[in-house]
Amino acid sequence: MFITRFRVNTARPGARRLLSSPQAMHAAVMSSFPHLLPSDSPAPDAPRVLWRLDQHARAEVLLYVVSPDRPDLTHLVEQAGWPAVAGPENPGWHTRPYAPLLDRLATGDHWTFRLTANPVHTVRRKEGEPRKLTAHLTPVHQMGWLLDEERLTRLGFRVCEKPADRRLLPEGTTHHKHPHPGDRYELAVRNARSLSFDKSRGPEGRRGNPVTVVTATFEGRLEVIDPDALRRTLTQGVGRARAYGCGLLTLAPVTPAARPDRPDRRTP
Amino acid sequence: MSVLALRLAGPLQSWGASSRFTRRTTESAPTKSGVIGLLAAAAGIERGDDGALAPLAALRFGVRIDQPGTRIRDFHTAHHGVTGASMPLSERYYLADAVFVAAVEGDRTLLTSLDDALRSPVYPPYLGRRSCPPAGPVDLGLYEDAGLEDVLRNVPWQASAWYRRRHWTVPRTLTVLRETTADEPAVTADVLRDQPVSFDAAHRRHAPRTVLTDPVPTPMPAGGGGPCDAHDPFAALDALAALDILEG
Numbered sequence: 001m002f003i004t005r006f007r008v009n010t011a012r013p014g015a016r017r018l019l020s021s022p023q024a025m026h027a028a029v030m031s032s033f034p035h036l037l038p039s040d041s042p043a044p045d046a047p048r049v050l051w052r053l054d055q056h057a058r059a060e061v062l063l064y065v066v067s068p069d070r071p072d073l074t075h076l077v078e079q080a081g082w083p084a085v086a087g088p089e090n091p092g093w094h095t096r097p098y099a100p101l102l103d104r105l106a107t108g109d110h111w112t113f114r115l116t117a118n119p120v121h122t123v124r125r126k127e128g129e130p131r132k133l134t135a136h137l138t139p140v141h142q143m144g145w146l147l148d149e150e151r152l153t154r155l156g157f158r159v160c161e162k163p164a165d166r167r168l169l170p171e172g173t174t175h176h177k178h179p180h181p182g183d184r185y186e187l188a189v190r191n192a193r194s195l196s197f198d199k200s201r202g203p204e205g206r207r208g209n210p211v212t213v214v215t216a217t218f219e220g221r222l223e224v225i226d227p228d229a230l231r232r233t234l235t236q237g238v239g240r241a242r243a244y245g246c247g248l249l250t251l252a253p254v255t256p257a258a259r260p261d262r263p264d265r266r267t268p
Numbered sequence: 269m270s271v272l273a274l275r276l277a278g279p280l281q282s283w284g285a286s287s288r289f290t291r292r293t294t295e296s297a298p299t300k301s302g303v304i305g306l307l308a309a310a311a312g313i314e315r316g317d318d319g320a321l322a323p324l325a326a327l328r329f330g331v332r333i334d335q336p337g338t339r340i341r342d343f344h345t346a347h348h349g350v351t352g353a354s355m356p357l358s359e360r361y362y363l364a365d366a367v368f369v370a371a372v373e374g375d376r377t378l379l380t381s382l383d384d385a386l387r388s389p390v391y392p393p394y395l396g397r398r399s400c401p402p403a404g405p406v407d408l409g410l411y412e413d414a415g416l417e418d419v420l421r422n423v424p425w426q427a428s429a430w431y432r433r434r435h436w437t438v439p440r441t442l443t444v445l446r447e448t449t450a451d452e453p454a455v456t457a458d459v460l461r462d463q464p465v466s467f468d469a470a471h472r473r474h475a476p477r478t479v480l481t482d483p484v485p486t487p488m489p490a491g492g493g494g495p496c497d498a499h500d501p502f503a504a505l506d507a508l509a510a511l512d513i514l515e516g
Binding site: 003005054064094096098100101104111112113114168219250251252253 | 404405499500501502503504505507508509512
């Protein structure tokens with residue numbers, strides 16, 4: 001497995017085309033693998049290509065790709081990167097083997113994580129109607145989707161709880177005794193977005209209905225419960241819309257500066 | 269001497285020191301009367317109880333501007349709830365999206381009781397005006413055997429994450445407004461009429477107070493921590509690579 005980072009040059013028209021359509025970005029990412037034909041579909045439990053866009057600032061947009069093979073992003077550098085800076089030493093993107101991290105995952109480890117996912121459930125609006133796939137739209141529901149016990153067991157980790165002195169609500173519930181996961185857990189939803197884009201046209205050249213995908217970016221701290229399951233999560237993704245930039249979970253070390261906003265009682 | 273530090277942050281704040289009649293202005297930083305009033309309310313001191321207020325008003329006060337915010341004006345119209353008669357038109361000024369660190373210096377036992385009061389307040393704290401609730405806990409903790417200047421120099425920069433992200437370069441200095449000590453010459457000091465004498469509902473009284481303006485270097489949170497704590501998946505791989513080199 002390999003992890004790759006590519007910084008998108010947002011000033012270029014090619015970048016705008018890619019950033020405005022997950023369909024176009026998916027095609028560009030999948031074209032980075034010379035041994036992979038567009039018609040190939042991986043086996044359901046095989047590692048697959050996952051990608052995610054992280055926007056840190058208006059002009060700092062990073063594309064992360066986790067893949068079984070080493071990618072070649074030359075076409076992305078040419079369309080949406082800095083081709084004049086690229087050379088033999090610096091191709092314009094960074095790829096690292098992912099195995100050193102995957103091999104060292106151990107039960108009880110703490111990591112900070114980021115995950116962009118497509119939180120959905122199925123509902124029946126009236127009696128007798130078939131169940132329909134529906135997106136979770138509020139942060140509380142989106143957190144509830146991730147915190148579902150069955151899902152977390154499958155994913156192989158647990159979301160850390162906040163210490164009592166950093167909570168605003170007693171017991172992590174509102175005064176109506178509704179659970180408030182954002183207060184109870186080290187978890188936040190950032191950048192919830194609803195994407196709507198066209199799929200490529202069919203053989204008749206007719207436009208179908210646009211595809212809509214609701215995405216939410218989760219950030220927080222996790223504790224590893226089942227290293228094997230977490231390895232599978234990291235390489236195969238979480239939830240739906242994995243072709244459209246959802247489902248890639250990444251880990252980063254926990255640093256003491258991760259939560260600087262409220263120091264405890266102490267002398268300076 | 270001990271110091272109690274507060275984080276004053278909220279969508280709106282309003283700290284008046286010279287407001288009269290229908291034009292309710294705000295200073296650009298919290299006033300002593302506002303913050304002492306907040307502490308007195310948390311401790312459950314009643315409006316007219318000047319005797320209980322006196323030890324609080326005697327605390328030495330300082331404030332640091334971590335995120336200046338913007339001044340906004342509200343053209344306020346209102347009708348009487350029962351009679352429907354229109355109330356006087358007024359202009360109310362607020363600071364939007366500002367963050368301050370306020371600190372009071374004084375006797376340890378008094379500050380310990382105020383610290384506990386802030387954790388379970390009798391009357392809820394608000395930022396200068398009843399309609400301005402704080403965003404998050406106000407209490408930043410009690411610093412024992414410390415000076416006001418040291419605390420305001422060392423408490424990590426409290427600006428909100430979006431503000432730190434937007435400002436790529438961290439400001440070199442933050443402004444501190446503090447009271448002079450007894451042995452300091454007050455030549456370059458300003459005078460502000462916000463030393464609380466009585467919060468009596470019928471007749472509030474304030475005395476003038478000298479305020480010194482000092483810049484302090486921006487204290488960053490422990491562990492470096494740049495302007496934004498961006499998630500970096502490569503950091504874990506870098507750390508593991510460094511570990512491999514160490515272990516040979």
